[in-house]
Amino acid sequence: MGKNLWWRMGLCLFLLFTFSFSAQAQQKIIKIGAVYPLTGNIASTGLDCKRGVDLAVDIINGKYDLDLPLAKSEGLPNLGGAKLQIVYADTKGDPKNGMSEAERLIAQEEVVAMIGAYQSSVTKTASQATERLKIPYVCSDSSSPTLTERGYKYFFRVSPHDAIFAHDQLVFLKDLEKSKGKKVQTVALLYENTEFGSNAGKYLKKYAEEFGYKVVADVSYSANATDVTSEVGTLIKSKPDVLMHASYITDAILFTKTFKEMGFAPKGILTMAGYIEPGYLPAVKADGNNIIIRSTFALDLAKKKPLVAKVNELFKKKYGIDMSENAARSFMAPFVLADAINRAKTTESEAVIKALLETDIAGKQVIYPWKGIKFDPQSHQNVYAQGTLVQIQNQDYVTIWPFASAAKDVVWPFPSWKGRK
Amino acid sequence: MPEQLLQQIVNGLMIGFMYSLVAIGLTLIWGVMNIVNFAHGDFLMIGMFTSFWLFTIFGLDPLFSIPICFLLLFILGIAIYRFIVSKVMKGPMLAQLVVTFGISIFLSNLAVYFWTPDFRLISTTFLQGTWDVGGINISVPKAIASIGSVITSICLFLFMKKTKTGKAILATEMNRESALLMGINTERINSLSFGIGAALVGVAGAFLSTYYYIYPQVGGLFGTIAFAVVALGGFGSIEGAFIAGILVGLAQTLGGFYFDPSYKYAIVFMIYLITIWIRPQGLLGW
Structure with a gap:
């Protein structure tokens, strides 16, 4: 009986060591929540936004010869090459799901930041949740002006508003x-x-x-x-x-x-x-x-911006279709977040917010005809965003x-x- | 502006006939079985997709796919009744209430899985374009669909009044126990009316596919209005649903045009509220 007990304890210790060892050896993962309408009336739009986000994450996590933030390095160099992982949640296009799904992602999936939700009404409620729970939210696909008029501390918008x-x-x-x-x-x-x-x-x-x-x-x-x-x-x-x-x-x-x-x-x-x-x-x-x-985007911009053609080539290779305006808008948020987290050297909210406020991405590093990305210190709206x-x-x-x-x-x-x- | 008034009346009638056709299948199922078929809109969606795929793969014009939609949805309706609904009919009220709701979610998500959430339109049928009748634009596919809806409704009406099976359905609708005592196989009548209800909405789907966009959640829009139409016309009354469909169509376009388009559905439901206040059983219900 005694022998059996030792044997069991040994096995336990062995398992404990192997698992803690593998956890250490494992690549560090940064989880980001994304709320999009993946089913329901405008599911086709949600799917399109998701394509843009997924390609952005590929570029950040992998090595690409593109003039985009963090494209040339694998993962986030300041965090030991940590990789981004997007955890998607389906809003079904309903504002009340926007809030509850954002809460769920933060509480259960432990995401450190949020992106999405395309529909302004949904972004509004989802960002109420992130504001309350003090999680950074970078939005590049909702256009209602009120979103950046609320004076939220944790909400940033990259794209132009209506x-x-x-x-x-x-x-x-x-x-x-x-x-x-x-x-x-x-x-x-x-x-x-x-x-x-x-x-x-x-x-x-x-x-x-x-x-x-x-x-x-x-x-x-x-x-x-x-x-x-x-x-x-x-x-x-x-x-x-x-x-x-x-x-x-x-x-x-x-x-x-x-x-x-x-x-x-x-x-x-x-x-x-x-x-x-x-x-x-x-x-x-x-x-x-x-x-x-x-x-904010059209493929004919490629004439003046070769980066657009290169990104579209990758997009076409991955999905078999040309990049649309929605995919192009949603594409930018992961870069802005990854860039801020990389500079902050941590995923801790306050540090990321500080880094976001210091964001200064050059015009040549975005796929839109803008002068770049820089947030207004009060409204957190990108001051360079403009439309065509x-x-x-x-x-x-x-x-x-x-x-x-x-x-x-x-x-x-x-x-x-x-x-x- | 009498021209715009006439234009709106014509538009109201055309969308109204479509509502009628969607609603008569729903009211039939309700009348016979006393269950609300929440999956009705999704049957419509399947009818639309059937017509779309027959057109895309075989080049079959939606007008010719009507009999196929009818048959397919008839079989689907009977199968769903036999294997799912009839089992639940013996169960508690709540189970009866949620079963068709579950079927609805299942069907629309299955459609997303197979056919993606994209929007589709059948654009090159020979039913395209508009007729200009004295300054009023009449959409050809909508006009044909309206005529089709009237013919289908008359056929159903005659079937119910003139054939033995139709009379058996009506008898079951009026009093299930007595119908059973008279030797009517009410179980067979149940599955038959579920099948016919589904088949009718399949026909509506084929007509609708000639001018409306097709996507997995399209049923929700028409389904919700169909419930209001059925309630307005009187639960179980085919004539009631037919008239109520036209009323709702007219109320929507004329109300929207003369007051404010953003209130058009509010006007529809206001009429519904006033009607059930005066006649709780609906226009022609009993």
Whole structure:
């Protein structure tokens, strides 16, 4: 009996040693939580964002000859080559899941930072959880201006927000008049009624009035609609020169079909978000032509930025498709976080926040046409973030504004639907 | 603006006929079995995908895939009834309530698994374009779908009133015990009506696929409205569901056009609330 006991204790000790040894030898892992809508109405968008994040993590963890932060080294050199691991959680596109999933990731998965959630309404609740639990949150894919107006200590945004985009669209209309002599007098606003759309609508209205345009229709709607003929009827009745539309993808498809069906063709259709998602063009095909969309990224940027072509090559190799705007936006957050953690030399929240505030990534190290990434000390919004406008021409997204970096000339006015296939 | 008024009425009727067709299958299942089929919207989604794949792989126009959708969904409906629902019918009320809900989640996630959450559209059928009738734009696929919905509803109506099986379904709906005493095999009637209910929504799916985008969660949108339509028309009443569908369609487009589009669903549900306040059993329920 006694002998048996010794034998057992020996075995225990042996196991203890082997496991502690292997744990030490194991590569250090830094866990980052990512909340995205992986099922539900806009699951295709969530999947697209995830592709961008996964590629970014590949580049950070591996060795690549790219001018991106931490690309040339394996993992985070200041933390002994520690690797990033993304722990995904599905929000189903619902704000209440955003909060509960963020809490779960922090409590159970012990993630040290958070990224995501694409939909502004979900980012809003998820970042409430991270703020309370004191975990850094770097967002590069939600665009509601209010997110960085809350004065949160732990929330940072890399990408431009809708107030910037809205302002851009009106500057574009003024530019159109100045340099091309195309005059616009009235605008109609159309936006989905959650956090993203209603805020975009608010800023579009504000700037439209400031720029001296008359707002002839102001229509909000639910993105989960089966039919939008009454919305389009209201727009037709108001006879606007230009329509400005903030939408998600399902409503973008439905509206495009309904515009065509009811023959609604103002001089220009300027849009946000939904129209640039990878699911949009395959669904509507040529009916998407001539629509203008705000963007932070387009593949034709590669002409001026070789980095874009190289990243897209990797993306195409991994997924078999071109990088979309969503994937490109979500792509940047892991770099910003990894860069800050690397400089902080620890994953401890306060140190990471301090490092994030000191972030200074050069323009040549990002895949967008920006001067770089640097956060405003108060709002934590990237001060260099700006938008561009792309237009769908021959079923492809081409940069048309700012006119200086345009790849092609803008098609204006929007041609009538009659005679189009 | 009489032109826009007419345009909205036409649009309201067209979407209304679609609601009717989706709802009559739901009301049939409810009427016979007293269970709410939460998976109804997902049956619609499967009908749409069937039509989409037949078009993509075999180039079969959605109009010709209608009989295939009907048959496939009929078989699926009967199978789901036989193997899942009938087992639960003997169980507690709560189990009956959640079983179709579970089927719904299963089907939509299965669709995500097999077909990805992407959006799809059938764009090159010969039912494309719009007719311009005196300044009113009428979408061709929507118009054809509306006619199809009316024909299907009339067929169902005649089947229920004129055939022996149809009368047996009606009898079961009215009083299960008496129907059983009269020698009606109510178990067979159950599975038959579940099958027909599913088959009808399959037909709706085929029609809808000619102009609406297709993705795994598409059923949720139409399913929710179908519940309101069934409740408005009176649970179990086919004529009621048909009329209520058209009412909801009109209320939605006209209400949205004359008040504010953001209130259009609120207007629909307001009408529903007022109706059940005056007539708790719904328009034509008993």
